[in-house]
Amino acid sequence: MSNNDSTSKQKVTSTDEFIKGLWRDNPVFVQVLGMCPVLAVSNTAENALAMGLATAFVLLMSNILVSLLRNFVPKQVRIASYILIIATFVTVTDYAIQAISVELHKSLGAFISLIVVNCLILSRAEAFASKNTIGRSILDALGMGFGFTLALFCLGAVREILGNGSIFNIPLFSEGYQSWIVMILPAGGFFTLALWLLIINALQTRKVKS
Amino acid sequence: MMSLFNLHKDSFKHGIHPPESKDDTSGLPIRQFPFAPVIILPMAQHIGTPSEIVVREGQEVQRGQLLAKANGYVSVSMHAPVSGKVCKIANVPTISGKMSLGIYLEAFPFSTQEVLEGNPIDPDTATPEEILQGIQDAGIVGLGGAAFPTHVKLKIPEGKTCETLIINGVECEPYLTTDHRVMLEQENDIFTGIKYLLKATGAKKAIIGIEANKQDAADHLSKHMPKGLPIAVKVLPVKYPQGAEKMLITSILGKEIPSGKLPIEAGAVVVNVATTAEIGRLLPHGRGIQERVITITGPGVKKKGNYLIPVGTPLRYVLEQVGVDQEISEVYMGGPMMGMAVSNLDISIVKGTSGILVFTKKDVDRSTTIYPCIKCGACVDACPILLNPSKLGILAKFEAYDEMASDYNLMDCFECGSCTYVCPSHIPLVQYFRSAKRIVRKREADKKEKVHA
Amino acid sequence: MSIVIAVAALGGLTLLLAIMLIVANKKLFVYEDPRIDKVEDMLPHANCGACGFPGCRPFAEALVQGRALPGKCTVSTDEGRQAIANFLGVDMGAEEKKVARLACAGGTNVAINRAQYVGVQSCQAAALVSGGGKGCFWGCLGHGDCEVVCDFDAITMNEHGLPIVDQDKCTACGDCVEACPKDLFSLQPISHHLWVACKNLEHGEAVLEDCQVGCTACGKCAMDAPDDLITIKNNLPVVNYAKNHNTQVPIQRCPTGAIVWFNDDGEPIKGKESKKIIRKGSRSLGNT
Amino acid sequence: MNTESLGSIFLNAALVNNFVLAYFLGICPFLGVSGKMETATKMGGAVMFVMLISSMSAYGIHAFLVSIDAPFLQLISYIVVIASTVQLVEMFIKKISPALFKSLGIFLPLITTNCAILGVALFQTSKGYGFLESVVYSLGAGAGFMLALVLIAGIREQMNFADVPNISKGTALTLFIAGILSLCFMGFAGLGA
Amino acid sequence: MLRKTLHISTSPHINSGKSTEQIMKNVVWALLPVVFFSIYSFGLNALLVIATATFASVLTEHVLCKLSKKKTTVGDYSAVITGLLLGLTLPPSFPLWMAFIGGIIGIALGKYIFGGLGYNVFNPALVARAVLQAAFPVAITTWHPAFLTDRFSTVASSVFTWPFMEPKFDVISGATPLSAFKFDGVTTSTVELALGQISGSAGETSAVIIILGGLYLIARNMMNWRIPAAVLLSAFVLSGALFLINSEIYPSPWFMLFSGGLMLGAVFMATDMVSSPITPLGLWVYGGIIGILTIVIRVWGGLSEGVMYSILLANAISPHIDSVIKNRVYGTKRKMKAA
Amino acid sequence: MSEVSNIAMQNPANSKKMLLAMVGIGIISAFLIVLTYELTLPRVQRLKAEALEKAIFEVLPGTDHTQAFGLNTDGTLFKIEEGDKSEAALYAGYDKGDKLVGYAVEAAGQGYADVIRIIYGYDPSEQILIGFQVLESKETPGLGDKIGKEEAFLNNFKALDVSVSNDGQLRNKVITVKQGEKQNPWEIDGITGATISSRAIGDIIGKSSMEVIPILHQNYKNGQNKMNSDEQQ
Ligand SMILES: Cc1cc2nc3c(=O)[nH]c(=O)nc-3n(C[C@H](O)[C@H](O)[C@H](O)COP(=O)(O)O)c2cc1C
Ligand SMILES: Cc1cc2nc3c(=O)[nH]c(=O)nc-3n(C[C@H](O)[C@H](O)[C@H](O)COP(=O)(O)O)c2cc1C
Ligand SMILES: Cc1cc2nc3c(=O)[nH]c(=O)nc-3n(C[C@H](O)[C@H](O)[C@H](O)COP(=O)(O)O)c2cc1C
Ligand SMILES: Cc1cc2nc3c(=O)[nH]c(=O)nc-3n(C[C@H](O)[C@H](O)[C@H](O)CO)c2cc1C
Ligand code: SF4
């Protein structure tokens, strides 16, 4: 699960803190966290990107606040308090997105609200921000947030291209392309993520071998 | 399809029908086998403690003379199969590959081979205890193959009663015709033996179980049945492994032996016909076992037949006498379903040997490709213990031995080989189970040791 | 207006919940020694059982309760063990490192097979078929069950089908001891340099027929060894490790090299008079 | 607003619109705790229970928020109530059965952050279900979650004894199986109508 | 003196002589008449679609074996069965490129990722079809009429659609008997159904030939008779009960048995031993689940046909069936429950 | 050691701190949320209203402004003023000259995947449906969602017959038929491959129109008789 940030007291450079979320500890491909939105709203590249950014925003804000309050909150009400913080920013984001575009809000559906329960955010708050300084927490949140967005985009792009023949709603193929509807369906979400993991697995085994 | 036929009441569930291959030898009468120049007698010929040697190197012995005495209760004595000289006492190879202490006996070439008489035991006056003692002194063990000391088996535990004595004349293994010939030729010994056994066990009746492919033996026995003895002959449908104790009891009595328990739970004791005949032949004279009937057959054998062979005859000598094909590739002691492969021709015939099979290269039909289990269920439909060999096999492949034992009754498997026989993927299931059982036993023993420590 | 309502509502709600949690926290509190978690974290998580406990967590519990000492964990490093010892304020209880030693040297270049085994390629399985077909009933079958079972890659089969233990990698978990159907492995303190690499209970020529490096029970090692260090039992030399065994004298005259000296790198050294083995390929199959 | 019968609410939530396989809710525990049948059933039970509780409390909170006209507090109140309740349950289990607590490990707190549970609360509100309907809905969703978890756990247990090629070992295989299961559940489409 | 190096092996030293490969080959033999009949009724279209699916399956099996550096397992014929059955469940005018992709998916997703022959949880052919159905729902539900006069000389244009392009269907037939019933309340006579004078997927149109193939395999003990028996019996009983309750809304049980893919599914697909349970009682339960689910989906579900989904769902349940329903082991009292 | 004692000690003393932390955070949260809500509310409402208006204009071509109505249980209409919270069920659309263009009716029902919500426009003078829009559906993209996109399907609703017979009931219930089999003006031509969704639309409109259209028709007639007294105020 979460890497042992708490115990690793060795020197970690700031760039490391940022980069690890993008690749080495990528929340989706490596830690397999926050799967619900990853699978549910990655049916188009646009949704994926919007969702990723929204999550990254909430992650950033709550990491900051949690890190600020980390010495103030007693252990027993830790989870409840963190969730309060997260929920606040999710609600804020929810209204903000509604104010930007009702259409987008509709297509992201309940999953905006469900950012609250995205395992990624709570686990970062718990495992990282509650034990680290603001600066590090911000970097961590940015890294994880972008890593999450990147992964979502990877899925969204594949699913939209195959499932709809387009990317960001721009048709890629000539008239008459047969879209693979399965890719937009739940099953397609599972399959696409599995394929990505397969590819990563294959790359890694090759690396290990050589 | 099997279960359709299982409506038949006179049989156990499942089982298989391998080709019988008995025609080559079933019609051949038992013939005496020549004495080998040197007889090699391992002391570990039976289940239990090896016998304790009572002769010295260089000592001359007469046929039937005691060579070794029983070493404890689960042990039997051993007698000289030939008159001759003890030339060496040393480790001798056995079929398991293990060495066992044994006697090299050089036969006198021109001896009359007269057999010594001992203390006769009268079936009418002897007490059960005397009979059991006589059986142990005669060195009698199960000739059906397990070589378990018969007197131990016949001793009915406190609080149990033996209702039925079952005489096992089933001989369900392909190729073998030993018991078949014994039943045709030694009916009087068998009936005498039954008399002893009934007395020893206190059973009220005896049932001789015979498969339908030996109808002539059944008829023969029924015809010569002495008056006054409570014996019945029961002809059973042909199915492997009907000869196994559990299956036979189910077929004849319709009862099951609880898992991990002995036949006496069903009020029965099972004795092989050849064992019975031997008891009937030896006890009236107080003699000990010197020889037994063995079927020598298989595609690689020139002079197939049923032979009366002295115990301790080296396998190499036996094969040389009957003549074997140039291309021999595998030799088994016992039948093709449960017999053991021989790795060393220097081993000798023991009391438990019921057959010798010689296969040449082209007869060994061992497919080289082992497919993964396709869960066809053939093994499930074959296993007479109603296990799930498919699942057990998969678990064994992934070394989940504890799960095999705890969830899938591994320890109830008695290695009859039915599952392997039918498996279209040629998975060596029995072999898996044998190793698994060994490992599980070892682990349990270790565990016990730890608890004690 | 709505601000007031909202603040009041949410504040009230959280107040309610906080009280609930506080009460529950008091009523339902279960004490668990927090050190267990810490210690478990410091263990290598190999869950191998070499410590004699079913896994790392039970061992951690035992450590915290003082029922065991950190030294029992053979997998961890010295620093690791020391760290735990320091954390708990106990002695490390270091034990001498043990390694697995093989009591057989009969590779395919020196030992014959009597019969060709066909079937599942595993020692366990082969051992059940007439002992596996090897000339020497006690010898290594070479199908490598031990290699497979070793989680630490400490065992590799050499070109003659004999397992070679890497002393550095071996953690003395004992898995190979359990796996070998011929019981050829045992865990020995690393200071046991003197080693009898044979289990053949035969003696004399009978041994050599099956294996050129077997012990013929000639007794020379026992004769040369000081202070009754070695006795011959059941046709095999037995080293009494309770005595001073730090001597290479007994191996010198062994004609077959069945008794060896393991140097610090874990390489076996044979005596001067042992017959040299030149053959690289396998010995042909024996005749049955 | 809605005229569904209780039975069809249940069927819809459990099969047709299975929370895991059709709505992608609660995927993390679905992937994380489905390796073993035993933990899967326990987790399923725990989730069902928490769902029921949170659905009922959500119903109450919704009524309360409507009465004070503060819909914008919906999300935050739902989630704190659920979180606190779960924490309570967690303490309770730890007290009652340490073994159960141990086997569920870190996943008990993760139930809080299980999308499926908040999802039930949010959906029942947006569908305008009454109390009884909400309860049935949450039971259906819980049963569906349990079903999905148990199905995949059985398959994954079987996969422990399979020659799975290296590249598809682990999460990838689980996801593939989940995908196929999700296809299977498409067969239920229209059943709840 | 006798000197020979012997071979040693464990007992039993003889075997029944059956092999997996032989069983698979026989299934192919039993399937061939079904294939021929579908070619007879749908002409070149069916031939092309079935051949493509089979070719893709076999090719994928071979390539994947090579990629994972193993000996090719094409020789065990199981990939051929997968391909043939996939082809038989597709509409005859299905675009070839889609059939090809189906073949790849069946072997790669349905079989390879699980570890190949013997380890797959789901029926590979049906996994392929389920994916195709979800990916190309229109193409897979557009039926082609049987017995067109020019069926041996012309090929439907949709068959040769360019890869990745949407097919255009020229001759669209009426609905299958099931959808005709479901959406329009029209039933087709059982005789027509049994003899295949209907439209539908290539292989579902000839119940009689399918039954004969199944009987052949059962007679040779290469297929478990309990599964088709359980499927057909449970489907018959449930639909029969419904018919008795109200013959106005519910069709006759005979119609249910002989329409759609039930016969092909019950005889050739539910019987895939790898993805089905193993104990006799387990098989009855498994078959029963398939039969009942099929009727439930057909009658109350949104889809007109449910055989594929029923079998896949039952596949998913079969590990559970195996661990809960065990044989009563000789000498023990009750069935062992899962630990 | 310090950590050990710390954990053991922590438990009893800090109930107050727990209370403070949670309630404090709760209050901050409430502030933040209300703030955002108040800030975004006007824009969100405007956007939502626009979206609805757009839908109504879509189904009632030529509409300029709208009026929401509620439906009483006794089958009469009542006006809903701007800002009223209660659910509006239908809207009347008026052109520039305040002339009634028609009514837009919301309806919902079970589709293939989940509930489909639609709105359709009714022209009481012609007694036909003149427009149709999907408000919300989870139908399979690329398949079921053709109900909102496919030209041929939408054309069904240019003039769908919902005339009311003399007994105050619909003369013919609206129904979906198989593609290419439309024969009567009250039938909807279905979509191949999306039969279930298109039938669902037929069912939803059929059911809703059975209930609502007679009332609207009645109202319209009454209104005309009364010279639209109500609406012209
Ligand atoms: C270790 C062992 C102990 C046995 N103890 C008894 C016993 O006490 N009483 C008895 O009647 N049979 C006993 N038997 C004999 C078995 O019931 C059985 O007859 C024998 O193993 C041969 O049976 P089989 O050839 O069917 O395997 C024992 C067998 C073994 C291997
Ligand atoms: C433990 C054990 C017990 C056996 N007991 C017998 C036996 O009592 N009778 C028997 O015939 N075969 C027995 N066999 C099998 C024999 O090796 C051989 O196959 C058998 O003698 C063939 O006998 P049949 O011709 O009567 O079937 C036994 C095998 C084992 C491993
Ligand atoms: C698979 C199997 C097959 C057996 N077949 C026979 C058989 O055919 N004939 C027989 O006498 N014993 C057979 N036995 C041995 C019997 O179970 C039982 O041990 C034997 O009849 C007892 O008699 P004994 O102790 O006099 O040998 C078989 C055992 C097993 C495990
Ligand atoms: C009776 C029988 C039915 C089979 N049915 C199927 C089938 O429906 N689909 C399939 O892909 N393979 C089928 N096979 C082939 C084989 O079992 C299948 O490829 C394995 O599932 C691959 O592991 C069948 C084999 C037999 C013997
Ligand atoms: S060997 Fe064991 S598992 Fe196989 S059929 Fe015989 S008893 Fe059953």
Ligand code: SF4
């Ligand atoms: S007979 Fe062989 S292939 Fe068939 S189920 Fe048993 S083990 Fe598997």
Ligand code: SF4
């Ligand atoms: S040492 Fe034992 S386990 Fe290892 S290869 Fe030799 S026989 Fe096998």
Ligand code: SF4
């Ligand atoms: S298996 Fe044997 S060699 Fe490997 S680590 Fe354990 S004790 Fe050492």
Ligand code: FES
């Ligand atoms: S994101 Fe939904 S459960 Fe983890």
